[in-house]
Amino acid sequence: xxxxxxxxLLAFAANPxxxxxxxxxxxxLGCHSDPSQTFDLPSGEKLSLYVxxxxxxxxxHGEALRCTECHTDKTSDHATGELKFKxxxxxxxxxxxxxxxxxxxxxxxxxxxxxxxxxxxxNDKAALCVxxxxxxxxxRPGQPRTRxxxxxxxxxxxxxxxxxxxxHGxxxxxxxxxxxxxxxxxxHDTTDPRDxxxxxxxxxxxxxxxxxxxxxxxxxxxSKVVSTYLSDFHGMAATLQRKQKNAPDARLAAxxxxxxxxxxxxxxxxxxxTVMAANLQKTCAKCHEGASASFPKAWLSHYEPTPQKAxxxxxxxxxxxxxxPFMVGGLVLQIALHLWRVVVNR
Numbered sequence: 150x151x152x153x154x155x156x157x158l159l160a161f162a163a164n165p166x167x168x169x170x171x172x173x174x175x176x177x178l179g180c181h182s183d184p185s186q187t188f189d190l191p192s193g194e195k196l197s198l199y200v201x202x203x204x205x206x207x208x209x210h211g212e213a214l215r216c217t218e219c220h221t222d223k224t225s226d227h228a229t230g231e232l233k234f235k236x237x238x239x240x241x242x243x244x245x246x247x248x249x250x251x252x253x254x255x256x257x258x259x260x261x262x263x264x265x266x267x268x269x270x271x272n273d274k275a276a277l278c279v280x281x282x283x284x285x286x287x288x289r290p291g292q293p294r295t296r297x298x299x300x301x302x303x304x305x306x307x308x309x310x311x312x313x314x315x316x317h318g319x320x321x322x323x324x325x326x327x328x329x330x331x332x333x334x335x336x337h338d339t340t341d342p343r344d345x346x347x348x349x350x351x352x353x354x355x356x357x358x359x360x361x362x363x364x365x366x367x368x369x370x371x372s373k374v375v376s377t378y379l380s381d382f383h384g385m386a387a388t389l390q391r392k393q394k395n396a397p398d399a400r401l402a403a404x405x406x407x408x409x410x411x412x413x414x415x416x417x418x419x420x421x422x423t424v425m426a427a428n429l430q431k432t433c434a435k436c437h438e439g440a441s442a443s444f445p446k447a448w449l450s451h452y453e454p455t456p457q458k459a460x461x462x463x464x465x466x467x468x469x470x471x472x473x474p475f476m477v478g479g480l481v482l483q484i485a486l487h488l489w490r491v492v493v494n495r
Contacts (some may be wrong), residue, residue, distance in 0.1 A: 177216040178202050192236040204286040219247045238273050244284070245277040252278075258337035266341070276304060290336070295321050297329045312412040316419070326364060332357075349391050351405040352378060374451040378405070381449065408432055424450075 180186070181200040188196045205211050234240050249256035259265050259278075268275035281300055291297060298321065302309030312318040317327045333354050334340060340347045356375040358364060365372040378384040386402035408424055415422040423432045429445035437444065454463035 178205070188232055190232070190234060190236060194237050196232070196234075196237055196240060200285050208283075208285060208287045209289055210285075210287055218250075219244060221247070241277055241279055244279055248278040255337045262335075262337060262339040263341035264339055274304070280304075291329075294325060294329050297331055301330045308412050315410075315412060315414045316416045317414060318412075326358070326367070328358065348404055348406060349387065352384065352387065355405045371451060373453065377449070377451045377453060403436055407435070 178200060181198055182202050184197075184199045186198040188198055190196055232240075234243065256278075264276045268277075280303070288296070298309060298312060298318070312330075320327045321329060331339075334342070334347075342348070352375055359370070359374050360372055360376075362372045379388060383403045387404055390401055410423055417424050419425065420427075422428065426445075430440055430442050433440040433445050433448075449459055449462065452458050454460075454466055456463055
């Protein structure tokens, strides 16, 4: 017994990170700290049985859980030395079910997500808890935030590469303000971008950041982009379609991502931006077939009319702001005088 525990005790003394690991887990790490330890699965795959003790000690579970709370006798059998799995993916799926014991609220959210829907259709590669959070090295969500996008790139490499080159992706490494994947797509109840509902929600999603005056002033951006969008034709049409209970599947109005892009959003000053003045004709032509070079000039963009910007539109607005109260006030006055005359002549 002493011989068996001696290597463990020496390792514990040499590694301060183990100090946070509960004593009942030390025996497990005594065997599973060997990087060469593997198990041959029936599929021909090798399953690593190695646990990085430093990573585990720093993980959120390092001081909170015993090994046996996840590794139950239903998933492993030390007596026979056998594992009840045929493939590595079977292992992942088994521990996905283990997570719901403590994280039931988030587990139920996944049931409404696109990953679960894809898995239910038989796609064995659909992301599960450990695919995103890891196993023995689980850190607190969003620490660091860039880890989220890197994690998603495991399955969505093409989209992640495009995002990394965008204005958001380039700034993500140095700024905590810019969005990462889960800010737009959500985390556990990830929405399917193909059903059209996510696109209709983009004004709301983008508005979380782009209506924040303090945040936008930090980067010299306007905080009125959403309000100006909602007040123009595109925004009004999108709002009406969202309110229709039996709205058609096909979208009838442009939303943020139709003009600015999705994962490839660039600064409006960037020559490659789809909303750069030189590129607007091509952007508009995606919906307005045959749009001429002067077509984009009919749109105010996200500017509010002023005497300097769109003076004619500003003048018409001022005219109607004066005319409408005058007309309504005159009508009310006429009715009031008429009623007064009726009362006086009785």
